[in-house]
Amino acid sequence: MDKRTRMKANNDRSENQQQLIDRLIKRNEKLEKVNDEYKRVCRNEEERIKELNCLYQVAQCVVIETDMDRALGKIARIIPNGWQHTKKSCARVTVKKNPFLSGNFFKSDVFQKEDVFLDGQIVGRIEVFYDSSLVSNQENPFLIEERNLLKGIADIISFYLQKQRNDDKRKIIQQQLLHADRLATIGQLAAGVAHELNEPLGNILGLAQLSLKLPKLPDQAKTDLNKIEDCVIYSREIIKKLMEFSRQSSLSKETFDLNQLIENSITFLEVRCHKEDITIIRQYAENVTITADPTQIKQVITNLTINAIQAMKNGGELTILTRKVDKKIVFSIEDSGVGILEKNISRAFVPFYTTKDVGEGTGLGLSVVYGIIQNHNGDIKVSSKPGKGTIFQVTLPLEEV
Template sequence: MLIDRVNKINNYIGGGLTKKFIVWIIVIIMLLGALTTVFVQMSLNRTLSEELRERGQVISRNLAAGSVESILTEDTVNLHRLIETIKKTENDIKYIYITDEKGKVLAHTFDRGFPEELLIVHMDMSSTSHLLDTGDGYVIDFSSPILGGRAGFIHVGMDETSMQEKITRTSYIIIALTLIAGALGILMAYIAGDYLTRPIRALVKGAEEVGKGNLGYQIESGTTDETHILSEAFNQMSCNLNKSISELRTSKDRYKKLVDGISDAVILIDSQKKILSWNKAAQDIFGWSGAEVIGRKIDMLFYPPSGAVTSGNPEIQGGERVFTKKNGKTFPGFVRNRPLKDNENTGNVVVISDVTDQKEMVKLEKQLSQSEKLATIGKLAAGIAHEINNPLTSISLHTQIMLKKTWDEKTNGRLKIINKEANRAARIVKELLEFARQSEPKLSSVNINNEIEKVLKILDPQLNGIRVTTDLKPLPLILADGEQIQQVIMNMLTNSIQSITTAGEIVIETIAKPDKVEISITDNGCGIPHDNIGRIFDPFFTTKRPGEGTGLGLSICYGIIKKHNGSIDVKSEVGAGTTFTVKLPV
C-alpha cells in the first residue's frame, strides 16, 4: 500500500531522479521543520505555563504574607503601595486586588475602577487558580488566603500574552531556520543528486545507445561503489551483445546466401500455415515478392487452394502437386515438408521444386524413344515387307490359276481359303510398307473442319447407329497434308467405333488457340486400361483379338502428326470412354 502511494507520488512529480531526489529532500526537511515547530511550541507552552503558574502562586502567597500587618491595622494606603510596587516590577501581572473575608475589595490596581464581575467569578474559592477571558487575552487568576482566609484573600492576575509572544518568536525562529535548512537542503540535494545519479544517467544513456543499435557502447562510472560494479557489468553485457549480434548477423548472412542459392522454393510457415519467409527462388518461381506473401496462408500457392492438404488431413502432404503463379499460370511441382527443428516445433519448412523442365524432358525423351523405335521398326518392316511381298504374289497368282481349273468342291474351298489369307497377308504387307515409308507430307492450306466432314461421309456406313456429335468452331487455315490428316482422323474414329458396344456416342470438337488448333475425339466406349496408355502408339501393339488388327494404325497416326510438328494426347478410363486430342501448329 505504502509503496503504491510512493509510486503514485513519483509519477505525479515526474522528471528524472535528481528532481525526485530534491523534491523528497524538501518534503522531508519541511516535514521535520513542521514537526520540530509543533514539538517546540508544545514543549515551550507547557514549560512557560508551568513557570507562569509557579510565579503566580509564589507572588500571591508572598503578597498574602506581606499584607497581613496592613490588613490588621487597616492601612489601605500601604496595601495600595505594596500591590502597585509588585505589579510594576512584574511585567506578567495584569492586576492585583485584595478582599476581606467577606469579599469586600480592600485594594486593587485597576485604573478605571474595579470590575465587579471578578467578584462573581471568584465566589468559588475551591480552586486557587482560574483562567479568565478578559477580551484582550487570557488571564490566569491566582488566589491565596490571608491568615487562612480569616483576614481575606490576595488575587493576582497573570497575563499569558508575554508567554504567547515568546512562543511566537521562538516559532518564527524555528520556521526561519527550517527555511534556511530547506534552501541549503535543496542546494545540497541538487549537488548530491547530480553526483549520485550521474552513473545512473550514464547507464540510461548506454541503454539508449544500445537500443538505437550502437552495440558495444561503453560507459565510464568514475566511482568505486556499487554503480561501478553495475557499469562494468553493463559494459561486459554490451560487449557480449555486440559480439553475439555480429555472429548472428554473420550466420544470418550465410544462411540467406545458402537459402537464396538454392534453386528450389524454400518457404517457412507457422502452425497456422501462414508464410513467415521465403527465399529468392520462391520469388522467381511464383512471381510474388516477400512483402506480398508474408502473413498469408501457403494455400494460395496451390491449385486449387484446397490442394494444399488431402481430405481430412490438415498437414501439407509431400509429393507432386499443381501450383499457381502470380500471373495465374499453373505448373507442376514437387513438395517436401519438414517440421522445424526447435523446442516448440510450431512450424514447418516447405521446399517446392518446379518440375516443369523435368516433365518436359521426360516427355521429349519419350517422344525421342518413340521416334527411334518407329524408325527402327520401320526399317525392319520395309525389309520384311519386301521379302514377303514376292512369295505372297506368287502364292496369290498360282491360287487364282488353280481356281480357274475344274476341281472338286472340297479342293475349291480350300483354294479360296488360301487366296483369302494371301490377300490378308498382302494387306498387312501394304500397311507395313506405308508405316515404313511414311513419306514427307505435301503441305498446302487445309481447313481441318472440311477434312473431318469428308472422313465422316466415308465412315457413315460403318456407324451402325452410333451417334456422332460435332462442335466444329471456326478455324484458321493450316499448312498440312490433307490426305494424311484424313488418315489420322479416320484411324482414330475407326478405333472409337470398334470400342463402342451399345448406345454409343462420339463427340468431335475443334477449337482455335493463339498458336495452334486442337481436335478432340471422345467416345463412351470400353476405354483403355491405365497400364496400356503408354504403349498404344507402339507398333504392333493392339488389344484387339487376333486377325482384327495389326497394331499399326495409331503408330502411323503418331508418325504423321510428328511430321506436322504436332502432338497427340490420350485420356481414358475403363468403362467410361477415351478422348484423343490432336494439336497442330497454325
C-alpha cells in the same frame, strides 16, 4: 577559525557533496540509457540472426527436397522460427488450395500474408498468424524486417514451384523423345521385314491366281487356292499398314477442306453409330483448309473414329472438333467410352498392341495413324480417363506441308 567561518566551510562542503551526488545520478542515468541501447542492439541482432537462419533453412529445404508436399510442409513448420514472438505465432502455406500448417496452428485476426506465384499467376499464399493477445501492447506487432522476410520466403517458394514445373515438363519431353525413338526403331524393323516379305507374297499371290486359271482344277484345290489368295491379300494389307507406320509410303498432297473430308470419312459409320446408340457431336471451325494427303488423313480419321466406336459398347457420345490455332489445324476425336489405363497409353501406338479379340483388331490402326501424322510433320496427343473416355488430338500444319 570563528563560528561563522566554520559554518560557511560546512555549507560549502555539503554543496560540493550534493553536486557530486547529482553528477553521479546523471552519469548513472546515462549508463542505464547506454545499457538499454546495448540490449536493444543485441535483441535486434538476435532477431536478424533468427530471420537469416529461417531464410537459410527455407532455401535449404527447396534445394534438398524433391517431393513438393514434403518441402512445403517443412517450410510451414520452419517459418514461425523467424518471427519475433516465435511461441505465439504459427504459419500456413497454401499452394493450389492445398494448405500446409505449422505446429499448433491457430487462426487469428493478427496476421501478415504474401502471395506465391507460378508462371506469373497467383497460385497460393503464405500467412503468419500472431496470438491476438499481442495486439493490446502494440498497434502492429510485426517488424518491418518480418515483412521483408515473408516476401523473401514467398519468392523462394515461387522459384521452387517454377523449378518443379520445369522439371516435370522436361521429364515429359524426355519420355516423349524416348517413345518416339522406340517407335522409330520399331518402324525401321517393320519397314525392313515388310519390304522383304512383300516380294515373296506377291509371287505367292501371282502363282495362286495363275493356278486358279488352270483347266480341270479339282474343287478342293480351287477352294484351297482361293483361301491362299485371301490369306495373301490379308498379309499384304498388314504389310501396307506397316509401311505406312514406318513412313515408307509417299504423300500425294492436295488442298482440301478438312470438315468436308471428315464428313466423307464418317458417312459410312453414321448408321453404325445410330445402331449402337452413339450420338455424333460436331464442333467444326470455319475455313479449315489444309494441304495434305487426303487419302491418308481420311485413314487417320477412320481409324480414330472406329477405335472410338469400339470403345463405347454401351453407347455414348462421339465428339469431333476442328479448329485453327496459330498456323496449325487441330482436330480431335473424343469418346465417352472405356478409356485407356495410364500405363497403356504409350503402348497404344506400338504395332500389334491390341486389347481386342482376334478378328476385331490387329493392333495396327494407331501405328498407321502415328506414321501418317509424322509424315505430315504433325503431332498426335492422347489423354484418357479409364471409365470416362478418351480424346485423340491431331495437330497439322495449316498450309503447305
